[in-house]
Amino acid sequence: MKRCPFQRKLSLILILSFLIFFGCKEYSEHTGGVTVTMKEATAPFDDKEIVESIPRIPKNPVLVNTRYQGGFFWTETRHDKIERFRCSNCHNNNEAPIDKAAKVAHGNIVLVHGPENKPLKCFTCHNQDERDFLNTERGTKIEMDHSYQMCGQCHFRQKRDWVGGAHGKRISYWAGKRTVMNCASCHDPHSPKFAKKWPKTYSLALSD
């Protein structure tokens, strides 16, 4: 019987190509990538061990009325960051001497919020009768600490993202009880758009 002279070489090439083929497929076949690893992880993460080392920041967070995918979450307080809160200290029916009123009044506030043809006014948000509170379009009284409910009336998409975690940011810790920043922690409610400014630093070329 006559043997084909290339038979041996052919089988060798075949074996080699198999090796190369399977060698290359190793990564994706074993793990399927991070997307698969992630999808397979459905068990709730137990962060007890980490939580023990985490102090609560800030010290007196506000429990948010809405829940996120992981349950309750907290946000920063607002009323202690407002200068001269409570507003009813001045905004009451008592008389105030004019010179003192001029000193403490807030005539410097410029309102740049809302569409140009229909800008917001003070009492779009502030409750006219009880100045310590905010007022929704429906006329519900809202505490300053829960101002996200006010913003969420128009900015509902941003609020949905804020609840879920795609807008805004957590305070200091990625683990433990979720405490996020309030809307007004970053945005000035009277002119919410971020201002133009100089960057904090600069970069050199990576290779020159």
Added chain:
Amino acid sequence: MDSRENKKDLIQKRNTHQDEKLCGRREFLKGAVKAAALGGSMMMTGCGTSLTGSKEEFVLEWKEYFKGNYRLMTQEERDETVRRMERLAKLKMGADVKISSRGPRKQVLYGYAFNISRCKGYMDCVAACVKENNLDRKSKTQYIRIFEKEHGNMNVTSGNGKYFHEVPAENHFYMGVQCFHCENAPCIKACPIKATWREPDGIVVVDYNWCIGCRYCMAACPYWGRRFNWNKPEVPLKDLTRKQHYLGNRMRTKGVMEKCTFCVQRTREGKMPACAEACPTGSRVFGNLLDPKSEIRYVLKNKKVFRMKEDLGTDPKYWYFMD
């Protein structure tokens, strides 16, 4: 006559040749002994940086020089080397540093998302990173690059990384690039001595004492994520971040590779990386990919996301998303 003279010449030549040979061997041996002595002394004193150190420093340096790869050390050995390094930092720089060797947490895989429609290019993240990770101030090393790109430009290889003007500029968006901590990282494969590896929590780290500075990893990284110490890193003592990690922000030496570690010294304590904490616009989302209720999982589930050069199959754990 001629032949005799030739013979003489030959003998003479042979003799001189022998002399040369002998002389060469002696010289060589002498030289070798000298070189060995010099090399040994240099080893002891950390490549001749401080020939006039104290005895304690000398002993510590000697022990440090012969320690093993971090991954092969037992926990006791790790604690020992950490103690030695802390003492050396005190002796050399007069700084009270605290170096941690905390291992990865269980059921944690770190992931990062960057909001390209929200970043304004303020670069607070870059400044915070430099401060936190004790990056060299002399060569202005930075782990993070922010690229200014025109609207509609989705070409990842173009963009202005050297902008310095008031931001945000009209008709531009900003894209942050750093180490993506790839699951299938090419830099790890390129390292000939296994000085860089992926930790179980997904962070790609470098053992600065094991790195030989060949820069193969730098060439292998398709994202320009790695930085090399061309000079001895210089950090003013008052700006030194004291809380350090063996695999993170402890002081590097000249000639070793370094890179973003997702601030391993912070994240393993449950904290956010310095860049995410510093961001004034909330463009940076950090979290545990294995936690179904985490923010990062929400972003990946509900937003339009993409990864840079995904077709390379590097499988980065860093996504870009837009509102």
